[in-house]
Amino acid sequence: MSDTLLDVNKLCLQIGEKILAENISFSLEANSRTAIIGPNGAGKTTLLKTILGIQELHAGSISVAGHSIEHSSEQEWAQRVAYVPQQSQLQFPVPVADVIAWSRYALRGLGNLQQADKEAIESVLELFELQDLRDKPFNQLSGGEQRRVLLARSAASVAPLILLDEPTAHLDMHYILILQNALLRLQEQGKTLLMVLHDMRDVSACAESVLVLGNKQLFGPDNLDELVNSGVVQDVYGVSINMREQYTFEPTESP
Amino acid sequence: MKPLYLFSLLAVCLLLSFLSSLAFGSTSLADERFRDSILHLRLQRTVVAACAGAALAVAGVLTQALFRNPLAGPSVIGVNAGAALGGQLVLLCFGGLASVLSINVSESLYVMELLVPIGCCLGAGLSLFILLVGVRAASHAMVTILLIGVMLSSLFASLGALVTSLAQEEWELGRTIIYFSMGGLEGKAWHHVYFAAPFVLVGIIAAFLWSPALNVMLAGEDEARSLGVPVKKVRFWCLSWAAILSAMAVSIGGGVLFVGLIIPNVLRAWCRSDHRVLVPSAAIAGAAFVILCDVCTRIVPSVGIIPLGVITGLIGAPIFIVILIKQSRVYN
Numbered sequence: 399m400s401d402t403l404l405d406v407n408k409l410c411l412q413i414g415e416k417i418l419a420e421n422i423s424f425s426l427e428a429n430s431r432t433a434i435i436g437p438n439g440a441g442k443t444t445l446l447k448t449i450l451g452i453q454e455l456h457a458g459s460i461s462v463a464g465h466s467i468e469h470s471s472e473q474e475w476a477q478r479v480a481y482v483p484q485q486s487q488l489q490f491p492v493p494v495a496d497v498i499a500w501s502r503y504a505l506r507g508l509g510n511l512q513q514a515d516k517e518a519i520e521s522v523l524e525l526f527e528l529q530d531l532r533d534k535p536f537n538q539l540s541g542g543e544q545r546r547v548l549l550a551r552s553a554a555s556v557a558p559l560i561l562l563d564e565p566t567a568h569l570d571m572h573y574i575l576i577l578q579n580a581l582l583r584l585q586e587q588g589k590t591l592l593m594v595l596h597d598m599r600d601v602s603a604c605a606e607s608v609l610v611l612g613n614k615q616l617f618g619p620d621n622l623d624e625l626v627n628s629g630v631v632q633d634v635y636g637v638s639i640n641m642r643e644q645y646t647f648e649p650t651e652s653p
Numbered sequence: 654m655k656p657l658y659l660f661s662l663l664a665v666c667l668l669l670s671f672l673s674s675l676a677f678g679s680t681s682l683a684d685e686r687f688r689d690s691i692l693h694l695r696l697q698r699t700v701v702a703a704c705a706g707a708a709l710a711v712a713g714v715l716t717q718a719l720f721r722n723p724l725a726g727p728s729v730i731g732v733n734a735g736a737a738l739g740g741q742l743v744l745l746c747f748g749g750l751a752s753v754l755s756i757n758v759s760e761s762l763y764v765m766e767l768l769v770p771i772g773c774c775l776g777a778g779l780s781l782f783i784l785l786v787g788v789r790a791a792s793h794a795m796v797t798i799l800l801i802g803v804m805l806s807s808l809f810a811s812l813g814a815l816v817t818s819l820a821q822e823e824w825e826l827g828r829t830i831i832y833f834s835m836g837g838l839e840g841k842a843w844h845h846v847y848f849a850a851p852f853v854l855v856g857i858i859a860a861f862l863w864s865p866a867l868n869v870m871l872a873g874e875d876e877a878r879s880l881g882v883p884v885k886k887v888r889f890w891c892l893s894w895a896a897i898l899s900a901m902a903v904s905i906g907g908g909v910l911f912v913g914l915i916i917p918n919v920l921r922a923w924c925r926s927d928h929r930v931l932v933p934s935a936a937i938a939g940a941a942f943v944i945l946c947d948v949c950t951r952i953v954p955s956v957g958i959i960p961l962g963v964i965t966g967l968i969g970a971p972i973f974i975v976i977l978i979k980q981s982r983v984y985n
Contacts (some may be wrong), residue, residue, distance in 0.1 A: 452875050476881030487873030489721060490926040500869045504881035508865050555880075 403428040404449070404559055409458035410449060410510045411441040414509075418444055419614045422458070429588055430559065431581065432619055433595045434603035436612040437635050442594045445611065446561045451475050462559055476504035480557035482548045491535035492545050494528060495519065501555035513640045518554050525583060528549040542573035549580045553587060560584060562593035566600045575648075578603055598622070610634055654923040656930045670944040674699040678951045696815040699843040701849075702947045702961075703940035705906035706916075708853045710939025712898040713913025714931055715741050716893045718867040721797055723921070726914035727899040730784055730798075730892060731805025732777045736903035738809045740769045741816040749828035766840070769833070770904035771846050774817050777900030780805055781893060788888075795874065825838075836907035836962030838947050849901040856898040857936050861909020862929035863891055871926060908962045911938055911969025918976045 402425045409422040418441030426432055434442045449452035451459055451467055460467045462478040470478070480501070488497065502515040508552025511519075523529050526546055531539065536547060545565065552560045565581075566574050581604055584591060595601050601608060607619040618625060625631050632639055654662075675695050682688050712727040720729065727733050747765050787801040817834060821827040834837075860867075866887045869877045878884050902909065914941045917931065924930040946964040953959055 447875070450875075450879050452878050472878060472883045473881040476879060479879070481876070481879035483876055483879075487721065488871055488876075490723070490871050491922065492868075492871060492926045496925065496927065497872075498869070500872070500880050503865060503869050504979060506865075507881070508862060 401428045402426070403430075403463055404592070405459075405461045406449065407459045409445075409448065409460065410456045411444045412456045413444060413453075417614070419611060420457075422611075422616045424609060424616060424619060426559075426590055426592060426619070428590050429585060429605060431585055431591045431593075431606045432609060433593055433601045433607075433622075434609045434611055435595055435598075435601060435631070438611055440611045440634070442611055443563055446481075446563055447595060448480050450479055450561060454527040473504055473507055477556050478559060480552040480560045482545075482552050482560060482562040482565060484567055485541075486536070486544060486548060488536055491537055494536055495523065495532040495534045497547055498522060498528075498554050499552045501551045505556060522550040522554040525553065526580060542569055542576065543571065543583070545573070545577065546580065549577070549584065553584055555588070558588065559590045559592065562591060563613070564594050564596060566595065566597060566604070574600065624639050631651060655759055656924075656934075659920075659923055659930065659934055660937070663934055663941065667937050667941040667944075670941040671699055671703075674702070674944045674948050677948050697842045697846070698838050698947065699944055700747045700843075701845050701905050701983070702944045704846060704849050704853050705838075706912055706939035706941070706943025707857060707911040707936040708849070708898040708902040708939075709909060709943070710916035710935040711857050711932060712895040712902070713939075714917045714928065715860055715867070715895040715898075716913070717917050718870055718928060719888060719891050719895075720795060721871055721873065722799075723918055724914070725799070726776040726911075727808055727895055727902075728913070730802040730895060730899075730920060731780045731907070732784075732807060732896040732899045733903055733909045734806045734809035734813065735780025736773040736900040737834060737908050738816065739772040739774070740833055740904065741772075741813050741820075742776070742906070743768045743772030743931035744826065744830050745816050745820050748820060748823055748829070752823060752826075764830075767844065770845070770901075773904035774810070774900050777896050777903070777922070780809065781896040784892065785889070788892075832958075832960065833907045834962075835960030836965070837950070837958065837960050838906060839958055841905060845905045849905045852897055852901045856894045856901070857932065858897075859894050861888070861929070861932045863887060863889075863894075864932055867891065867928040868875060868926070895966040906943070906961060909943065910962050910966040912943060912965055912971065915969045915973045915976065916942060918973070 404426040406425065407423050410420050411418040411422060422445065434445065436442050444453055448455060451472065455467065465474070465478060467475060498519050499511060499515070502511055502518070506512070506515065523532055526549065528547060528550055531543060531547070536544065539547065565577055569577060581591060593604065595604065601622055608622045608625055609619050610617040610625055612631050617630045626639055675692055676682070678691070680687070680691055681910060682691060709727060716725045716727055716729060717723055744765065747768060751836050783805060784798065784801055789800050813834065817827070817830050819829045848909055869880050869882050870884070870887060874884050918934050920931055920934045920938060943961070943965070946968060947961055949964045950959045950961055
């Protein structure tokens with residue numbers, strides 16, 4: 399039996415006065431991969447941002463490894479939770495190695511990087527095969543390459559929990575395979591992954607369990623097949639789901 | 654470029670600009686009787702120029718990092734215009750008082766020169782206060798802060814124009830206010846340095862200390878927050894220091910344009926957007942740039958005194974257009 403890493407209790411998801419969902423409670427085991435699915439506007443990104451501390455906590459509690467968000471500073475919380483946004487807002491020509499080095503801000507703050515930080519950065523550059531891009535400005539990379547750098551940054555952080563906002567969005571088949579591979583590497587490193595996904599193929603390929611957010615409630619975590627068979631997914635999306643044989647894709651060489 | 658090479662190159666530029674500022678001017682150094690006095694006057698003026706340039710350039714670095722926009726400058730937070738309005742109001746009130754008491758304005762310039770920086774600080778302080786109240790009311794949305802800053806700039810610039818037009822009743826006073834608005838270092842002395850230099854020095858050090866946080870802030874506030882940056886704290890202090898640096902620059906140099914905009918942009922590519930390199934580099938380059946522009950105001954043949962702000966604008970605008978064209982490839 400694994401230890402619980404993330405514990406969310408009676409959370410209220412709210413944007414301004416609008417309540418998106420109430421009484422959200424769930425927990426994630428350490429070293430697991432979990433997807434959050436649900437229709438647009440259900441509050442998936444709001445849930446991620448609330449766990450990150452970007453969105454105000456209106457009600458309920460969140461803790462990671464027993465540490466509560468309310469009793470943690472920004473820097474302390476970033477040592478527990480890392481974030482991979484769908485797209486970085488970075489517009490300045492900052493080298494890839496520096497973007498990855500930002501992951502160590504949570505540890506060092508305004509101080510200088512230490513040898514251990516440099517070794518961690520070198521290690522993820524190698525792990526994510528980014529050595530050739532290390533000096534290239536981040537804003538000149540393709541969307542897929544940028545996503546890989548952001549994943550590498552989360553791997554270089556000391557946070558055990560990584561939140562990913564639609565990591566497969568706008569990626570072609572080749573980059574989706576690279577991403578799936580990268581997610582496995584993150585899990586091998588001992589990270590726990592919680593990701594917002596839209597495409598059911600990605601859900602079955604990337605996640606071990608699924609949370610369904612819709613109708614102002616949260617269902618799961620559970621196996622995707624269970625959630626489909628019990629009709630939860632159909633209810634929140636308002637659609638019927640048929641399983642059909644479909645095109646699948648495999649790497650022609652190791653991505 | 655390696656930081657050490659960059660610092661060395663900029664230090665040489667600063668040294669050359671410093672020496673040229675001492676060597677060139679409207680009066681020749683050939684006459685030994687006046688040489689020491691002229692050099693002393695030029696030295697004071699050069700140090701004031703260096704303070705103003707360094708302050709504006711570092712204020713530019715701070716605003717560009719906070720707004721994540723290479724087109725942002727100290728003027729976008731409205732503090733430059735606020736400081737200028739404060740200085741203009743002091744000049745107007747002092748001129749009015751001098752008129753009532755039948756004092757000759759040109760004979761009491763020393764008192765006025767002491768009061769103008771205080772007026773600039775009050776104006777900048779008021780502008781910063783309104784901005785920070787707006788930040789709180791607007792739930793800390795960066796776009797709203799930017800728009801409030803631009804509106805404050807327009808508001809204070811309009812009030813400044815009103816003050817300037819009111820001052821035209823008195824020829825001497827009107828001329829003084831217009832000269833102040835266009836920027837200039839004519840008659841600047843050590844007391845200006847004593848007033849501004851401590852704030853400028855502490856402001857540059859503060860900006861340098863915040864550099865690692867400013868680097869991460871380039872990724873946007875949500876991302877920076879997720880990486881552990883205390884975004885609200887960084888924004889409050891960096892906005893405050895940008896405002897103080899701008900106020901100091903305006904109080905000793907008047908309305909000097911473009912320095913905060915072009916210096917960070919020229920250096921950014923060489924510094925790879927690393928603020929630990931960019932802040933000190935901008936301070937040195939800003940100082941050298943304003944000193945050189947001040948030298949131009951003295952050596953370019955003209956009917957009267959060419960305002961410093963005119964020279965920085967004339968040199969700065971074309972340079973900025975070239976940078977924009979070059980960097981459009983980088984940012985796109």
